[in-house]
Amino acid sequence: MAVSKKNTSKSSTSKKTKKSVKKVSSNNKKKENKIATMSAISSSSSTKSTKKNTSAEKIANDKTNVSKDIKAESTSSTTTTESISATVKTSHQNDSLNTNTSATEIKETTEQKPQSSEDQAQQSKRGRRKKRQEKSWEEKAKALPVFEVSNFPKLPVKNILITQAKPADLQNPYQLLIDKYKVNIDFRPFIKVEGLTAQEFRNQRVDVLEHKGVIFTSRLAIDHFFRIMNEMRVVLPDSMKFFCLNEQIAYYMQKYMELRKRRIFWGQGSIEDLKKVLKKNIDGKFLLPASDTIREKVIGILDAIKAKYSTVDVYKTIPENISNLKPEKYDMIVFFTPIAVEALHKYFPKLKQDKIRFAAYSILTANKLKELGYRVDIYAPTKEFPSMVNAMAHYLLHINEKSKK
Numbered sequence: 001m002a003v004s005k006k007n008t009s010k011s012s013t014s015k016k017t018k019k020s021v022k023k024v025s026s027n028n029k030k031k032e033n034k035i036a037t038m039s040a041i042s043s044s045s046s047t048k049s050t051k052k053n054t055s056a057e058k059i060a061n062d063k064t065n066v067s068k069d070i071k072a073e074s075t076s077s078t079t080t081t082e083s084i085s086a087t088v089k090t091s092h093q094n095d096s097l098n099t100n101t102s103a104t105e106i107k108e109t110t111e112q113k114p115q116s117s118e119d120q121a122q123q124s125k126r127g128r129r130k131k132r133q134e135k136s137w138e139e140k141a142k143a144l145p146v147f148e149v150s151n152f153p154k155l156p157v158k159n160i161l162i163t164q165a166k167p168a169d170l171q172n173p174y175q176l177l178i179d180k181y182k183v184n185i186d187f188r189p190f191i192k193v194e195g196l197t198a199q200e201f202r203n204q205r206v207d208v209l210e211h212k213g214v215i216f217t218s219r220l221a222i223d224h225f226f227r228i229m230n231e232m233r234v235v236l237p238d239s240m241k242f243f244c245l246n247e248q249i250a251y252y253m254q255k256y257m258e259l260r261k262r263r264i265f266w267g268q269g270s271i272e273d274l275k276k277v278l279k280k281n282i283d284g285k286f287l288l289p290a291s292d293t294i295r296e297k298v299i300g301i302l303d304a305i306k307a308k309y310s311t312v313d314v315y316k317t318i319p320e321n322i323s324n325l326k327p328e329k330y331d332m333i334v335f336f337t338p339i340a341v342e343a344l345h346k347y348f349p350k351l352k353q354d355k356i357r358f359a360a361y362s363i364l365t366a367n368k369l370k371e372l373g374y375r376v377d378i379y380a381p382t383k384e385f386p387s388m389v390n391a392m393a394h395y396l397l398h399i400n401e402k403s404k405k
Contacts, residue, residue, distance in 0.1 A: 144382060145363040150375045154399050155355060157331040158183060160392075163190040163340045173389040181396045186330075190322060190340035195224040195315045198231040206312045208234055212284025213241040215274075215298060219252050224314035225289045226256040241265065241281060245274055275301045282307050289314040319343030327351060332378075334359040334388060338368035345372050357395075361388045 162174065166187035174185050208214075208229070216222050229236065244250040244266040253259065265281065267273030278286070278301065286309040288298055295311060302309045317339050327333060327348060333356060335341050344351070359378035360366035366376050378391050385391035 146382075147360075147363060147366045147376065147379045149379050150377055152357070152375060152377055154395065155331070155357075156399055157181075157357065157396060159330045160185045160332045160334065161327070161330040162187045162334050164336060165189045173387070177389065177393060177396065181393075183396070188322065188325065190320050190335075190343040191317050191337060192320045193220060193315050193317055195227060196313055198228055201228050201232070201312070201314065204312055206287070206310055208287060209237070210285065211287040211310070212239070213243055213281065214287045214289070215243045215278075216249055216253075217245045217290045217298065219249060221289045221314060222249070222252060222256070228314055238262070241284075243274065243277055243281070243286075245271075271297050271301060274298070275305065278302070278307065279305050285309060287312060319346055321347070323347045327356065330356060332357040332359060332392075334361070334378075334392070335365050335369065336361045336388075338364050341365060341368045341372060341374075359388065359392065 160177075160183055162185060164187060167174070177183060178185055214225070216225070241263045242250070242253060242265070244253070244264065246268065247266050250264050250266040251259070253262075253264065265277045267277050282305060286302065286307055288295060288302075288309055288311045290298060290311075299309075299311070317337070319339055319342055322343055325347070327344070328351075333344075335344075335358065353375055357377040358369055358374055359380075360369055360376050361380050366379055369376050378388075378395055380386070380388045380391040382391070385394060
């Protein structure tokens with residue numbers, strides 16, 4: 001039994017010695033690995049430093065003395081940190097020099113470029129909008145027909161008659177003429193609108209349900225169209241599309257239907273905008289209930305995009321009874337439609353124009369005055385005068401300049 005205890009004690013001691021040897025060997029390996037990594041760092045840093053030969057000699061000496069003393073690790077680490085710090089300082093100095101030399105170049109580039117991409121996008125959008133507006137008006141001015149006005153002397157004007165209803169807005173453009181040139185302006189409509197009956201609509205032989213879209217250019221057309229549909233008991237399908245000249249006309253349709261259940265499209269107020277909207281929905285046949293003056297423009301657009309369409313009358317404009325009017329007391333009468341000219345000629349066929357100045361808006365109105373033997377003294381729209389108020393203001397200003405002289 002004693003022998004067995006001795007054997008076990010020997011075996012246990014031998015195991016302990018083996019473990020201690022293994023630990024020592026493992027510690028030595030770890031130290032060697034650390035030293036190898038530090039030497040690699042020192043070699044990489046030494047290549048970056050200016051003194052390559054001296055650093056290489058130090059690294060060789062460190063490798064030889066690694067096994068003898070562990071303190072070599074600290075010395076090598078201190079040398080590497082010093083070399084790394086030196087390289088970092090030099091790099092920072094070089095960077096500062098580069099930034100100082102290129103400061104003027106950066107300032108020049110920043111002055112030329114905008115501050116941000118958003119500002120650049122906004123500026124480009126504004127420039128495009130201005131160009132579009134200028135181009136659009138130039139194109140319209142070039143396309144406008146030219147009409148030669150008479151050479152009748154520009155005599156003073158005190159009383160003016162506008163052949164339209166009085167505007168509801170007190171700050172209308174005519175009020176500016178009254179305040180600036182001290183003239184009296186009266187409003188009297190020369191035409192009136194009468195809606196067609198259901199039988200008159202049927203006589204045109206137009207089937208509304210065979211069309212996939214209806215084009216509205218005014219609120220008046222909407223009122224009379226839906227009135228006739230109710231009288232004829234025609235139910236418009238949900239697939240029917242509606243195209244309006246502007247957003248205000250489109251929202252006016254909620255008087256007769258729920259907008260959320262319908263497919264409604266509109267432009268920005270011009271015929272060209274309406275052309276873009278119609279071109280995107282060219283499939284199917286369009287129905288155009290509109291007056292004579294606007295109908296011609298819309299028909300030109302529909303012909304340009306090669307669309308299928310049919311026109312229909314839902315109301316008619318007829319001359320108003322103006323027999324109780326005294327046109328002789330006015331120095332200027334302004335006409336906007338050929339029917340208004342017909343109304344004057346109908347109720348006053350023996351009227352002599354003499355000193356009465358006639359102003360005409362649109363080439364159709366001017367040609368109608370010329371056809372009936374009247375003189376045209378003011379004409380709009382032109383490149384210089386896009387509206388009738390502009391043309392009237394220019395005429396009145398010219399009279400005042402002559403009267404001062």
